[in-house]
Amino acid sequence: MKEIILDVQNLSVSFDDNKIIDNLSFSVRKGEVIAIVGPNGAGKSVLFRSLMGLIPHLGKVIWTPKLKISYIPQKFGVEKDFPITVKEFLQLKSKDHAKMMSALESVGLKTKSNDYDKHHIEHHLLKQRMGWLSGGQLQRILIAWALLDNPDVLLFDEPTAGIDIGGEETIYNLLKKLNDEMSLTVLVISHDLNIVYKYANNVLCLNKEKICFGPPKDVLDRQALIELYGGEAGFYAHKHKN
Amino acid sequence: MNDLFLQLTVAILIGIGAGYLGSFMVLRRMSLVGDALSHVALPGIALALVWNFNPFLGAFTALFIAVLGIWALERKTELPSETLVGIFFTISLAVGLLLTPEPELLEVLFGDISTINRTDLLITAVSVMAIIAILSFIKRSLTISTLSKDLAKSMNIPVNKINFVFLLMVSLMVALGLKVAGTLLMGSLVIIPAAAAKNISLSASKYIYLSALFGALSSIGGIFTAVFISIPAGPAIVLASGLIFLITLALRTQKV
Numbered sequence: 001m002k003e004i005i006l007d008v009q010n011l012s013v014s015f016d017d018n019k020i021i022d023n024l025s026f027s028v029r030k031g032e033v034i035a036i037v038g039p040n041g042a043g044k045s046v047l048f049r050s051l052m053g054l055i056p057h058l059g060k061v062i063w064t065p066k067l068k069i070s071y072i073p074q075k076f077g078v079e080k081d082f083p084i085t086v087k088e089f090l091q092l093k094s095k096d097h098a099k100m101m102s103a104l105e106s107v108g109l110k111t112k113s114n115d116y117d118k119h120h121i122e123h124h125l126l127k128q129r130m131g132w133l134s135g136g137q138l139q140r141i142l143i144a145w146a147l148l149d150n151p152d153v154l155l156f157d158e159p160t161a162g163i164d165i166g167g168e169e170t171i172y173n174l175l176k177k178l179n180d181e182m183s184l185t186v187l188v189i190s191h192d193l194n195i196v197y198k199y200a201n202n203v204l205c206l207n208k209e210k211i212c213f214g215p216p217k218d219v220l221d222r223q224a225l226i227e228l229y230g231g232e233a234g235f236y237a238h239k240h241k242n
Numbered sequence: 243m244n245d246l247f248l249q250l251t252v253a254i255l256i257g258i259g260a261g262y263l264g265s266f267m268v269l270r271r272m273s274l275v276g277d278a279l280s281h282v283a284l285p286g287i288a289l290a291l292v293w294n295f296n297p298f299l300g301a302f303t304a305l306f307i308a309v310l311g312i313w314a315l316e317r318k319t320e321l322p323s324e325t326l327v328g329i330f331f332t333i334s335l336a337v338g339l340l341l342t343p344e345p346e347l348l349e350v351l352f353g354d355i356s357t358i359n360r361t362d363l364l365i366t367a368v369s370v371m372a373i374i375a376i377l378s379f380i381k382r383s384l385t386i387s388t389l390s391k392d393l394a395k396s397m398n399i400p401v402n403k404i405n406f407v408f409l410l411m412v413s414l415m416v417a418l419g420l421k422v423a424g425t426l427l428m429g430s431l432v433i434i435p436a437a438a439a440k441n442i443s444l445s446a447s448k449y450i451y452l453s454a455l456f457g458a459l460s461s462i463g464g465i466f467t468a469v470f471i472s473i474p475a476g477p478a479i480v481l482a483s484g485l486i487f488l489i490t491l492a493l494r495t496q497k498v
Contacts, residue, residue, distance in 0.1 A: 052396045073392040082269065083440055083449035084385070092386055129444045132497045 002030040005067060005153065005185060006051070010059035013043070013050050020046045022209040023059070028202075030152075033179050033186045035200035035216070037193065039229055042207045044189045045074045048155050051187075067153060070146035074157035074189075078138075080131040086141055087126035093148045103144040106182075108174060136167040143174065153185045154178075168192065172199050193220065246469060249355045252366050253461035253479065256419045256431065259370035261457025263377065263415045264436035265450045266408065270388050273437070275312065277429030278331035280416050282308040284338025284425045287350050291343055297350075298365070301420050304334070305413035313409055317402060338425070353424035353476035355465070362421060369418055373411050380404055385446065422461075423476040434483040435460060441490035456486050 006028040013021040021043040028034055036044050050057040052071050063069070078084065090100050101121075109125065110117040125137075133141060139159055146154055159171050176199050178184045190196055196203050197216045205211040205220070205228045212219040212228075267276050286304025290297040308331070315326060342350055349357070377384070383404045387394035394401050412432075419428045435456035436449075443449035464479025 049392060052392070054392055054395050069396075071393070071396040073390050073396075076390050076393060078389060081440060082389075083443040084446045085444060088446050092382055127444070129497075 002032075003064070004028065005030050005064040007062040008051070008060070009062070011047075011050060011061060012058040013046055013055065019208065021050070021057075021206075024206070024210050025059075026204055026210065026213050028185060028187065031179065031183045031185055032201045033176065033188070033199055035196040035203045036187065036189045036206055037191070037196055037203060037228070038206040038211075042228075044206055045157055047206065048073075048157055048187070048189065051155065068149060068151040069153045069155065070149065070151035071155040072142050072146055072157060072159070076142065076157075078130040082129075082131050084130050085126065086128050086130055086133070089130050089141070090126075090145055090148065093145055099148060100144075103147045106147055106178065107140045107144045109140060109144070136170065139167075139171050140174070143171075143178070147178070151184065153187065156186065156188045158189050158191070168195065175199070196220070245356070246465075248360070248363060249358055249475065250462065250465050252358050252363050253355060253422055253465050253475065254458045255366050255370045256422050257435070257457035257459070257461035257479070258454045259373050259415055259457070260419055260428075260431040261435040261439075261454040262374055262450060263411060264432035264434075264457070265439060265453035266377065266384055266388070267412065267432055268436040268440060269385075270408075272412075273433045275327055276412065276416075276432045278327055279305065279308060279312075279412065280420070280425050280428040281331045281335040281338070283417060283420055283428075284350065285334050285341055286338075287420070287425070288338050288341035288343075291346055291350075292341065298417055298420070301425075302413060302417035305417050306410070308334070309409040309413045313402075313406055316405065335425070349424070350420075351424045351426050352474055353420060353422050353427065355422050355475045358421055366418055369414060373415055376407065376411060380407060384408060423479060427476050427480050430480045430483065431457065431460070434480070434487050438483070438487040438490040441487075441494045444495060456483065460486060 004027045008027065009025050011021055011024040012019065024047070036047065038044050046055070048071065049055045051061055052069070053061070078089070087100075090103070094100060104121060104125075109121055130138070130141070143154075143156075143159075146156075154175075156175070159175065172195050175186050175188065179186050188200075193216075197220070200216055202214055203216045203220060204213050205224055207228050212224040264276070267273065282304050283301035284304075286300035286302070287297045288300075289304075290300025311330070312327060338350075339347070348354075383394065383399045383401075386397065386399060387401045387404055391401055394404075415432065416428050419431050422428075423431050436453040438456050439449050439452035443452055460479050460483035463482035463485075465475055467473070467482065468475040468478040
């Protein structure tokens with residue numbers, strides 16, 4: 001088994017006396033894909049923010065030292081009229097053109113194969129305004145941005161928000177490919193359980209506290225889903241009195 | 243130095259500085275704050291006039307205190323502080339109106355560039371160059387933190403420090419521009435050129451450059467109009483920038 005690179009022990013986060021995360025413990029090994037699922041307001045984004053040390057918390061978050069972590073926050077989009085091109089956006093992270101091209105190549109935007117593709121990337125995509133990209137294109141660019149400094153770990157909050165179903169699959173295929181090829185550890189917040197089954201090594205079901213943690217096919221049983229999302233219990237069990 | 247040339251030089255410098263700074267303010271959704279902020283200068287100028295010290299200093303101090311207030315609010319709540327800013331700033335306008343001696347009131351409210359002297363030119367030139375240099379230096383961090391505070395923090399960008407330096411530049415720029423446009427109109431010198439540039443720019447570099455250019459053009463247009471038809475320069479400059487805004491609105495960049 002590979003080494004543990006993230007160890008979370010008894011993590012609790014509160015905002016104004018409201019407990020958002022309660023006594024959460026789990027660990028992540030190098031090269032794993034971890035999916036975090038849970039209903040709205042379950043504390044998923046808050047978990048990421050505390051893993052990144054952006055908000056105060058109780059308990060321990062221990063990353064292996066010198067790990068490079070790239071984080072893409074929730075709803076990180078660029079407003080339609082924000083004047084910034086794709087190239088300028090990527091340059092905020094690295095001015096190295098070759099690096100930029102190889103990051104774009106990694107997310108499936110062909111920069112080398114032939115002159116037509118190269119022309120398209122250089123003259124159309126890179127000079128395009130960020131706010132005008134389609135949902136799928138934007139997510140690719142965000143992943144390319146994250147890859148620019150060769151991270152060991154990628155934290156991605158809802159990568160497929162605002163993307164149609166076909167596009168969703170593509171983004172997860174891409175994340176899985178990066179996970180395989182670069183042994184990139186991926187922590188991803190997702191709402192789609194089918195995707196979780198297909199791609200994640202482990203799933204963390206979170207609803208303020210840990211409901212389940214482990215390989216999806218072992219831990220995502222009916223009981224866990226009922227505890228996690230509630231409601232469905234009635235669908236099976238209720239009887240009419242009259 | 244010829245009077246008109248002196249006025250024109252100062253106004254162009256203010257236009258460039260305000261346009262450059264304004265491009266960041268508009269992206270940071272600070273248009274309203276910027277507009278209301280200039281009102282806070284009034285009590286500062288009024289006290290300077292009553293106690294007989296340099297009005298620029300009075301204005302800058304008042305603006306700086308207000309900016310500290312905004313900064314503290316943003317840090318504490320992370321919520322848009324627009325309501326509080328709106329209330330606090332209009333109250334300072336009211337207090338300033340009562341304190342300002344009657345003869346100076348009109349000049350303080352709308353600016354009077356005809357009273358400008360060589361010392362003002364020197365202060366303006368040095369300050370505008372400093373503002374542009376400092377903003378260029380923090381441009382990358384400023385842009386990332388405008389896109390997302392969390393993203394910036396996760397990249398170890400000192401978001402609060404950057405924000406503080408930026409607000410400091412805002413108060414300096416507004417204080418400088420008061421001579422030209424007064425406490426009521428200065429905010430628009432910061433906002434309108436940037437809003438116009440945003441209409442027709444795809445890229446950040448073009449946007450920032452155009453914003454500064456439109457600031458300068460508004461000043462040139464405004465000063466000449468003011469001289470030729472004998473109207474105050476401040477409102478003429480604001481109207482010139484308004485005209486540029488309308489033109490860019492018609493030419494607005496559309497997605498292809």
